[in-house]
Amino acid sequence: MSYRDIYADLVDEPGALLPIFHRIQDRLGHVPQDALPEIAQALNLSRAEVHGVMSFYHDFRAEPAGRCVVKVCRAEACQAMGANALVRHAEQRIGTPLGSTCADGSVTLEATYCLGNCALSPAVMVNGALKGRVTPERFDALLAAAQHKEQAA
Amino acid sequence: MTRIYVPRDSAALSVGADEVAAAIVAEAARLGVTIELVRNGSRGLLWLEPLVEVATPQGRVAYGPVAVEDVPGLFAAGFLNGGAHALAHGLTEQIPYLARQERLTFARVGITDPLSLDDYLAHDGFRGLRAALALAPAAVVQQVTDSGLRGRGGAAFPTGIKWKTVLGAQAAQKYVVCNADEGDSGTFSDRMIMEDDPFVLIEGMTIAGIATGATRGYIYVRSEYPHAFEVLGQAIAMATQAGYLGDDVLGSGRAFRLDVRLGAGAYICGEETALLESLEGKRGIVRYKPPIPALKGLFGQPTVVNNVISFASVPIILDRGAEFYKNYGMGRSRGTLPFQLAGNIRHGGLVEKAFGLTLRDLVEGFGGGTASGRPVRAVQVGGPLGAYVPASQFDTPLDYEAYVGISAMIGHGGLVVFDDTVDMAEMARYAMEFCAIESCGKCTPCRIGSTRGVEVIDRIIANQDRAANIELLRSLCDTMLGGSLCALGGMAPYPVLSALKHFPQDFGIETSQLAA
Ligand SMILES: Cc1cc2nc3c(=O)[nH]c(=O)nc-3n(C[C@H](O)[C@H](O)[C@H](O)COP(=O)(O)O)c2cc1C
Numbered sequence A: 001m002s003y004r005d006i007y008a009d010l011v012d013e014p015g016a017l018l019p020i021f022h023r024i025q026d027r028l029g030h031v032p033q034d035a036l037p038e039i040a041q042a043l044n045l046s047r048a049e050v051h052g053v054m055s056f057y058h059d060f061r062a063e064p065a066g067r068c069v070v071k072v073c074r075a076e077a078c079q080a081m082g083a084n085a086l087v088r089h090a091e092q093r094i095g096t097p098l099g100s101t102c103a104d105g106s107v108t109l110e111a112t113y114c115l116g117n118c119a120l121s122p123a124v125m126v127n128g129a130l131k132g133r134v135t136p137e138r139f140d141a142l143l144a145a146a147q148h149k150e151q152a153a
Numbered sequence B: 001m002t003r004i005y006v007p008r009d010s011a012a013l014s015v016g017a018d019e020v021a022a023a024i025v026a027e028a029a030r031l032g033v034t035i036e037l038v039r040n041g042s043r044g045l046l047w048l049e050p051l052v053e054v055a056t057p058q059g060r061v062a063y064g065p066v067a068v069e070d071v072p073g074l075f076a077a078g079f080l081n082g083g084a085h086a087l088a089h090g091l092t093e094q095i096p097y098l099a100r101q102e103r104l105t106f107a108r109v110g111i112t113d114p115l116s117l118d119d120y121l122a123h124d125g126f127r128g129l130r131a132a133l134a135l136a137p138a139a140v141v142q143q144v145t146d147s148g149l150r151g152r153g154g155a156a157f158p159t160g161i162k163w164k165t166v167l168g169a170q171a172a173q174k175y176v177v178c179n180a181d182e183g184d185s186g187t188f189s190d191r192m193i194m195e196d197d198p199f200v201l202i203e204g205m206t207i208a209g210i211a212t213g214a215t216r217g218y219i220y221v222r223s224e225y226p227h228a229f230e231v232l233g234q235a236i237a238m239a240t241q242a243g244y245l246g247d248d249v250l251g252s253g254r255a256f257r258l259d260v261r262l263g264a265g266a267y268i269c270g271e272e273t274a275l276l277e278s279l280e281g282k283r284g285i286v287r288y289k290p291p292i293p294a295l296k297g298l299f300g301q302p303t304v305v306n307n308v309i310s311f312a313s314v315p316i317i318l319d320r321g322a323e324f325y326k327n328y329g330m331g332r333s334r335g336t337l338p339f340q341l342a343g344n345i346r347h348g349g350l351v352e353k354a355f356g357l358t359l360r361d362l363v364e365g366f367g368g369g370t371a372s373g374r375p376v377r378a379v380q381v382g383g384p385l386g387a388y389v390p391a392s393q394f395d396t397p398l399d400y401e402a403y404v405g406i407s408a409m410i411g412h413g414g415l416v417v418f419d420d421t422v423d424m425a426e427m428a429r430y431a432m433e434f435c436a437i438e439s440c441g442k443c444t445p446c447r448i449g450s451t452r453g454v455e456v457i458d459r460i461i462a463n464q465d466r467a468a469n470i471e472l473l474r475s476l477c478d479t480m481l482g483g484s485l486c487a488l489g490g491m492a493p494y495p496v497l498s499a500l501k502h503f504p505q506d507f508g509i510e511t512s513q514l515a516a
């Protein structure tokens, strides 16, 4: 299959590779590896280069994520407010270690390093929405709400 | 009709500002009163978010932190007329935290609707750009130089000197690039400017373009800031529509076109040359300098790279004059810095003040001590590469040179406060771990040294051959300090060594053993 329609308008932008990866991941939830050769061709780059860029950046996924993506901030300001305990709680609650997706594919749990919400720590991001002052109880409520919303959709 | 303000800043949204706004609208409808709801930026009194303000003849009255459940009670207490309530804080402008600030760069933040050009113009917007357009490029650069403004991204390089280099370079295409990668934990001032006063950044970058002859600009925003990315896109479209950007800026015949680009989760892309690589569509790997970006930057062309706050401070300098700005501050640290109070702090938020105040003023005076109510043990100043400052150094003035004097750095102005439950050996370990995770991999001391650093600290914590491993840690830090290409590997030792120096007991060393 071709992915070209997704990003055709970006090809002539200078330095188009990151915008293209973002666009594809926005649409498909990940960047399928079979898209890389055609992107390489469209931008006149080597496959190795395109692959190298894709794997350099933490954001881009080669595989689909869980239906709900939860990022927990591990950086210093959040650590000062109990982020390590929150990470342990999240791992237990979701039943999967940080940096993985739980077995039924419902939730991907990831670490992040600063969400810019450092006065309202600890912070998490649930499906792209920033949350602050996240106690373990609030974490459970936020997760339940996100899963509820996802089921309704 | 009463005007009510509920912030749209993402910190406020993160604790329910949208829900509160909806509840206010619903309650007003239920009671049959008409209100005008404005989604302003945040005042930066973040512990009070969501902070709702009501316009009264005396001024705006603040209520916060407001939860959805509080809304009916606020109406019942007559908050539309500024009525008394347990959450009331009186006139916003008179809250000491705000009243004691010197807001130059953040003059409009929290007051205006970030996406209202009318608001922006009514609050001195685009006066700096108009002033710049009336001057020769070299005169604009001179104003910036004379103001004493130094880069707010961390390295504190004089902004005017950088601009002068770009102005003097000959090239068909020059660029202005805004570093909005704000990766330091404990910092959010860039985010607030982008979300809460985006036009000031656009104005500052346009002035940079006019001053240096660059006709294209990029803002590189980290992907952790989706809201800022969206606001900037809208603001750029509005500014272009109104003729502040485009082929003919305000009818001057000068062109300046601006685009926003998204990062992809790499701390190292905050380093300016890695950022340029990333903008070019490559891996974010640090370049050797020279050549400096001012001469060979984006796509090999002369490029101004500055931090968000550096650009956002330029309009007021052009509007009020270099002298005005320079009169704030101390020594060679001129003007103001938006400090960010973060971590375990009672009153976390943004405090813009002239250089020269102390950590004690900020943490105890403004911040009110820790959120936990326990004693403050350490403050990490300047992000993950910044030193841990102990209470004994809280009276050192916040001045670039004075901080270098205590082996610390002000950086981007973030302060992360820790109480006495912190384990500083664990924080030192984290500094090395972070460096290992984020290293671009170009140099060995950083790439390998940081991983070794984690292992060595683990052995120290586990009390395996402790004295020898502490020696090893020091020598490893030495190697990283001296042998790294950029400040990620070159400064990661600062938090480690400062933790070791000021909190040796956390590494299992008796203070008496430390004479050497
Ligand atoms: C590892 C590393 C990360 C950096 N991160 C940022 C950042 O997030 N934002 C920023 O403005 N500068 C950052 N810098 C500093 C930039 O390299 C550069 O000095 C700055 O963008 C210049 O702009 P200024 O003079 O206005 O500060 C970083 C530097 C290093 C070594």
Ligand code: SF4
Pocket: B268, B286, B438, B439, B440, B441, B442, B443, B444, B446, B447, B484, B485, B486, B487, B488, B489, B490
């Ligand atoms: S110090 Fe680290 S991040 Fe910087 S250039 Fe070297 S390897 Fe890359």
